[in-house]
Amino acid sequence: MSKIAIAIHGGAGTILRSTMTPELESEYRSGLDNALNVGWEVLSRGGGSLDAVEVTVSALEDFPLFNAGRGSVFTHEGKNEMDASIMDGKTNRAGAIAFVRNVKNPIRLARLVMEKTPHILLAAEGANEFAKQMGVESAPDEYFFTDHRWQQLQDAIKDGQIRLDHADDPKSQIPNPKSLGTVGAVACDGQGNLAAATSTGGMTNKKFGRVGDTALIGSGTYADNGSCAVSCTGHGEYFMIGVTAYDVAARMKYKGLDLKKAANETLERLTEIGGDGGFIAVDARGTIVLPFNCEGMYRGYRTEDSQVVEIYRD
Ligand code: ASP
Numbered sequence: 001m002s003k004i005a006i007a008i009h010g011g012a013g014t015i016l017r018s019t020m021t022p023e024l025e026s027e028y029r030s031g032l033d034n035a036l037n038v039g040w041e042v043l044s045r046g047g048g049s050l051d052a053v054e055v056t057v058s059a060l061e062d063f064p065l066f067n068a069g070r071g072s073v074f075t076h077e078g079k080n081e082m083d084a085s086i087m088d089g090k091t092n093r094a095g096a097i098a099f100v101r102n103v104k105n106p107i108r109l110a111r112l113v114m115e116k117t118p119h120i121l122l123a124a125e126g127a128n129e130f131a132k133q134m135g136v137e138s139a140p141d142e143y144f145f146t147d148h149r150w151q152q153l154q155d156a157i158k159d160g161q162i163r164l165d166h167a168d169d170p171k172s173q174i175p176n177p178k179s180l181g182t183v184g185a186v187a188c189d190g191q192g193n194l195a196a197a198t199s200t201g202g203m204t205n206k207k208f209g210r211v212g213d214t215a216l217i218g219s220g221t222y223a224d225n226g227s228c229a230v231s232c233t234g235h236g237e238y239f240m241i242g243v244t245a246y247d248v249a250a251r252m253k254y255k256g257l258d259l260k261k262a263a264n265e266t267l268e269r270l271t272e273i274g275g276d277g278g279f280i281a282v283d284a285r286g287t288i289v290l291p292f293n294c295e296g297m298y299r300g301y302r303t304e305d306s307q308v309v310e311i312y313r314d
Pocket of ligand 1: 011012067181182200202211212213214232233234235236237
């Protein structure tokens with residue numbers, strides 16, 4: 001039997017104590033705790049890591065403060081278009097969706113792509129059509145409406161910017177994210193099987209068909225029982241250049257590094273190429289790492305010994 005373990009994130013960026021109220025902080029913490037408990041429940045009953053990451057990410061998608069599912073940011077047209085991906089470390093099968101609308105839990109749809117189609121990534125109208133055919137739960141536009149996201153869209157339109165969640169660098173061609181809200185989970189079950197899942201609402205005011213790392217296997221999500229399971233959050237363009245999720249696994253596989261060393265090297269590489277953000281990862285022994293190179297990352301993990309939820313760097 002392997003040691004069961006689960007880790008989650010709710011995005012990374014400029015997350016400072018000085019800009020947080022105690023009420024908001026406790027809301028974030030309870031959202032993270034609740035998601036960890038939902039996943040732990042599956043693992044502790046002897047369930048598989050794939051089910052654990054799916055229900056955990058679904059819980060984070062249902063939580064309105066994170067930029068995924070219900071809390072997704074608005075496109076220029078005032079819609080919510082979501083990306084998600086999932087990977088099974090035992091079979092190395094994967095599924096992903098990009099640009100889906102009105103799907104309550106995009107991560108469920110990503111899993112259905114993996115299990116019910118010969119494909120890996122479905123996008124836009126085709127992905128929405130697939131959602132209808134699969135009968136996945138849909139939700140009306142109002143379900144995805146949150147005041148703070150709407151205000152972000154109005155600000156971004158006023159400034160003529162396409163922004164990652166809370167980006168505030170109007171002069172940069174690639175916007176510089178200051179606080180990101182994508183969600184993700186990685187897990188190791190009692191059989192030593194690994195899985196990873198990631199989900200996002202993408203960028204506020206997006207209108208050019210931009211797809212980020214969250215929809216891309218190898219960049220935002222990766223899992224292989226022989227190395228590790230990884231879920232990323234941060235400035236997606238750099239995670240795509242660095243193939244960041246796979247980079248951790250490759251360093252373990254080809255350099256023979258343990259998870260901690262591999263994760264450190266990957267974070268160094270991400271920083272070198274200019275990317276802000278972080279990732280969570282677990283190996284088949286239940287070792288967890290949650291490295292990031294920005295001010296904070298909503299994150300947490302649960303093992304047999306402890307349950308930890310953290311937000312800031314210190
Ligand atoms: N990686 C995501 C993207 O670039 C954003 C995030 O992690 O918040 O779409």
